[in-house]
Amino acid sequence: MPQAAYPNLFRPCRLQKLWLKNRLTMAPLYLGYADEGGTVSDLMRDHYRQMARSGVALVVVENAGIAQTGRGSPRTLRCDHDRYIKGLAQLADIIRAEKARSALQINHAGRFARDAQPVSASAVTAFGRTPRPLLKREIAAVQKQYARAAQRAQRAGFDLVELHGGTGYLLAQFVSPRTNRRADAYGGALANRMRFPLEVLARVKDAVGDFPVGYRFLADEWLPDGLRTEESAVLAAELARQGVAYLSVMGGTYESFSLPEVVRRSRRPCYMVNLARLIKKAVDVPVIAAGRIATPRLAEAILAKGYADFIGLARMLWVDPEWPRKARAGKDQSIRKCSPTCDACMQLVMRGQPAFCPRWAKDRRDRRREMFP
Numbered sequence: 001m002p003q004a005a006y007p008n009l010f011r012p013c014r015l016q017k018l019w020l021k022n023r024l025t026m027a028p029l030y031l032g033y034a035d036e037g038g039t040v041s042d043l044m045r046d047h048y049r050q051m052a053r054s055g056v057a058l059v060v061v062e063n064a065g066i067a068q069t070g071r072g073s074p075r076t077l078r079c080d081h082d083r084y085i086k087g088l089a090q091l092a093d094i095i096r097a098e099k100a101r102s103a104l105q106i107n108h109a110g111r112f113a114r115d116a117q118p119v120s121a122s123a124v125t126a127f128g129r130t131p132r133p134l135l136k137r138e139i140a141a142v143q144k145q146y147a148r149a150a151q152r153a154q155r156a157g158f159d160l161v162e163l164h165g166g167t168g169y170l171l172a173q174f175v176s177p178r179t180n181r182r183a184d185a186y187g188g189a190l191a192n193r194m195r196f197p198l199e200v201l202a203r204v205k206d207a208v209g210d211f212p213v214g215y216r217f218l219a220d221e222w223l224p225d226g227l228r229t230e231e232s233a234v235l236a237a238e239l240a241r242q243g244v245a246y247l248s249v250m251g252g253t254y255e256s257f258s259l260p261e262v263v264r265r266s267r268r269p270c271y272m273v274n275l276a277r278l279i280k281k282a283v284d285v286p287v288i289a290a291g292r293i294a295t296p297r298l299a300e301a302i303l304a305k306g307y308a309d310f311i312g313l314a315r316m317l318w319v320d321p322e323w324p325r326k327a328r329a330g331k332d333q334s335i336r337k338c339s340p341t342c343d344a345c346m347q348l349v350m351r352g353q354p355a356f357c358p359r360w361a362k363d364r365r366d367r368r369r370e371m372f373p
Contacts, residue, residue: 006296008303009311010328015286016212016245018101018159020057023303024324027248027290027312028062028105028162028216030076031345031355033372038065038078040087043354043371048091052098054317055324058310059095060103060162060214060248064088066149067142069115070108070170075352079106079149085156092157103214104153105162108142110170111179112254121173121180121187121196126255139186139196142170146200147207160212160245163200168253171197172218175235176227194235201242212245219249219275222256222265229275233282240283248288248312249276266291267340270298277307288312294337296327315345319357 010022033044052059064079065071071078078084088104095102111120111131119138120131134142146163153161165171173179174196180187186195204213217236221227236247251272256262265271272291280287290312293299299311317323320336327335336359345355354372356365 005330006300006327009296009300013309015058015101015160017210018212020101021099022055022057022324023310024056024299025058025248025288025310025312026051026054026056026060026317027288027314028060028164029314029318030062030072030349031318032073032075032349032352033354034075034077036074038071038074038076039084040077040090041371043368045090045094046368046371049094049098050321051317052095052100052102054321055328056100056313056317058101058103058159060105061088061091061095061158063105063107063164064149064153066106066108066145069119070110070113070142070145071115072107072109072112072169073114073352076109079104079152080145082152085152088152088156088158092159096157101159102157103160103162104156104158105164105216106146106149106153107164108145108170110173112169120170121176121193122182124179124181133182136184136186143196143200143203147203150204150208150211150213154208154211160214161204161208162214162216162248163197163204164216165197166216166218166248166250168218168221168255171200172221172227172253175218175232176221177231178221178223178226190231190234194238197235198238198242201239201244205243213243214246214248215239215244217247217249217279218251218253219279220251222252222259222262226253226256229278233279236279237282240285244285246286246288246310247279247283248290249279249308250290251275268292269294270302273302273307276302280306280308286310290314292316292338292340295335296323296332299327318345319359 064077276289289308
């Protein structure tokens with residue numbers, strides 16, 4: 001199939017001050033490739049070199065912790081001190097050398113953090129552990145941590161920074177009526193529950209100037225008492241008004257991903273695209289759609305219908321880093337696809353082992369195992 005069949009997918013565009021060569025992005029994907037302690041490993045450098053070489057316009061580097069006590073695992077990247085800038089700069093340089101733009105996603109895991117005493121908006125138990133509610137003075141301190149982490153991303157040479165407001169992490173924990181049961185200015189009505197992420201965005205933008213700030217956006221928790229699109233769309237509109245560069249839309253949290261109905265949903269093509277479509281109606285900033293967008297034909301249709309402005313490829317790109325090049329060359333049928341019923345990579349990550357795809361060639365799997373720190 002000739003490239004002309006995908007007039008939207010490979011059309012260049014601007015993202016605030018940045019020029020992007022097409023509409024394909026690598027969505028952030030945690031694979032446990034960092035060294036224990038959160039530093040950049042040889043395996044991680046190799047991984048992001050391959051992702052940038054794929055032909056996507058923007059590579060979003062995964063989940064770097066803004067605080068030592070706010071990381072989700074020992075192999076979560078760190079950006080909570082200046083000593084981590086050197087390693088992060090290596091990733092930015094690698095991505096730039098392959099002619100792609102780079103972003104660093106920064107995060108506080110909140111109630112999902114691997115810490116003796118995790119913190120959150122409220123004391124709502126998660127997987128047998130109950131977080132401690134943040135005090136008001138602590139909220140201000142965490143906001144400063146986000147701002148300093150964003151400055152480190154800027155100093156490391158990334159083209160932009162992404163705030164992780166998805167997957168039920170701390171920013172989302174304040175917005176959700178399920179996890180925010182506060183009775184102060186940060187709880188109760190939606191306007192109060194939105195206050196924390198909006199203040200984080202404002203503080204980060206003050207710290208980095210005209211450096212673009214994107215947002216990984218949780219549109220629906222897929223839980224009966226959780227955040228729904230009726231409320232998240234209000235937050236999206238306010239984030240857009242305050243100058244966010246884009247919204248990368250997703251659904252679900254660690255507490256809903258394993259629910260039978262969510263498992264069934266996640267096996268369907270484009271299972272999160274409708275969330276992006278709903279949020280795009282509420283904002284005037286670019287929206288990234290993701291969620292098992294397996295083929296160029298599906299990706300092109302999403303853009304052509306106006307459901308989103310960019311396509312986020314995560315596991316699809318990881319399984320076959322040649323996805324964009326094959327699409328451009330009209331070799332769609334040769335794209336290696338991620339099986340909707342396979343979760344081997346996530347099972348490996350949960351056991352603290354390096355993530356590999358069973359569909360890779362044996363030499364690629366062996367090479368990654370040898371490089372695992």
